[in-house]
Amino acid sequence: MLSLEKVNSWYGEAQVLRNVDLNVKEGEIVALFGRNGVGKTTTLRSIMGLTPPLGKGKIVFKDENILGLPPYKIANKGIGFVPEDRRIFPYLTVKRNLDTGKKSTHKSNSKTKWDYQKVFQLFPKLEILQDSLGKNLSGGEQQMLTIARTLMGNPELLLLDEPSEGLAPLIARDVINLVLELKKEYGLSILIIEQFSPRVLEYADRCYVMDMGKIVFCGCSEDLRKDVKLQKELLGV
Ligand SMILES: Nc1ncnc2c1ncn2[C@@H]1O[C@H](COP(=O)(O)OP(=O)(O)OP(=O)(O)O)[C@@H](O)[C@H]1O
Numbered sequence: 001m002l003s004l005e006k007v008n009s010w011y012g013e014a015q016v017l018r019n020v021d022l023n024v025k026e027g028e029i030v031a032l033f034g035r036n037g038v039g040k041t042t043t044l045r046s047i048m049g050l051t052p053p054l055g056k057g058k059i060v061f062k063d064e065n066i067l068g069l070p071p072y073k074i075a076n077k078g079i080g081f082v083p084e085d086r087r088i089f090p091y092l093t094v095k096r097n098l099d100t101g102k103k104s105t106h107k108s109n110s111k112t113k114w115d116y117q118k119v120f121q122l123f124p125k126l127e128i129l130q131d132s133l134g135k136n137l138s139g140g141e142q143q144m145l146t147i148a149r150t151l152m153g154n155p156e157l158l159l160l161d162e163p164s165e166g167l168a169p170l171i172a173r174d175v176i177n178l179v180l181e182l183k184k185e186y187g188l189s190i191l192i193i194e195q196f197s198p199r200v201l202e203y204a205d206r207c208y209v210m211d212m213g214k215i216v217f218c219g220c221s222e223d224l225r226k227d228v229k230l231q232k233e234l235l236g237v
């Protein structure tokens with residue numbers, strides 16, 4: 001579904017990503033781990049064209065090289081990005097926030113066509129809160145709204161940047177269950193950045209570990225679980 005080949009990205013003079021190779025197959029949950037500042041968010045931003053990679057690399061989404069396209073075109077191809085800072089509109093209601101995620105031009109192949117009804121089925125709390133302003137939602141509710149809003153664009157691939165960050169453990173568990181449901185019930189492919197934890201290993205099909213802008217591990221969750229040395233050196237476990 002998605003494949004990065006030798007992707008190199010910079011902020012000004014500073015090179016952040018170095019020859020990043022990464023792929024997500026259809027229906028997979030792939031986790032990207034690494035310490036703070038190693039380039040995880042930049043990887044997602046590079047896929048979306050927000051930090052466009054330079055050089056000879058490729059980013060192929062459904063057999064098409066999308067590297068070099070502007071972000072709105074990439075989003076319209078069927079990639080949904082849920083950024084770390086959520087970006088809820090504080091003075092719009094939940095329903096109007098959901099509207100901002102709709103895409104008129106995207107001819108999506110996604111198995112589900114999302115609308116209020118489907119979203120409220122998946123997030124009953126948002127139905128209750130549909131007329132509340134974004135700013136009055138709790139952190140967990142805002143996170144659900146950010147994901148729901150992205151679903152309104154009917155993505156086939158979802159990029160999630162630390163969706164559990166800053167949430168109480170019980171709410172974080174809800175987020176994990178949601179991610180699993182999106183894969184199992186709705187057939188979404190998912191690339192997720194999270195802090196390393198055994199729980200994330202449980203639900204990820206495969207994992208990558210990044211260090212200083214390079215991919216230093218790629219394999220199944222079981223292999224990473226066994227690699228205590230790597231966990232200690234690169235993930236601070
Ligand atoms: N807009 C920017 N301008 C310049 N440098 C940046 C910018 N954003 C990030 N960087 C730098 O690029 C490097 C990678 O940042 P990135 O946000 O991708 O890391 P990360 O792995 O997501 O970290 P974290 O776990 O803290 O979210 C860091 O050294 C960071 O300081």
Ligand SMILES: [Mg+2]
Nearest residue numbers: 040041042084
């Ligand atoms: Mg980050």
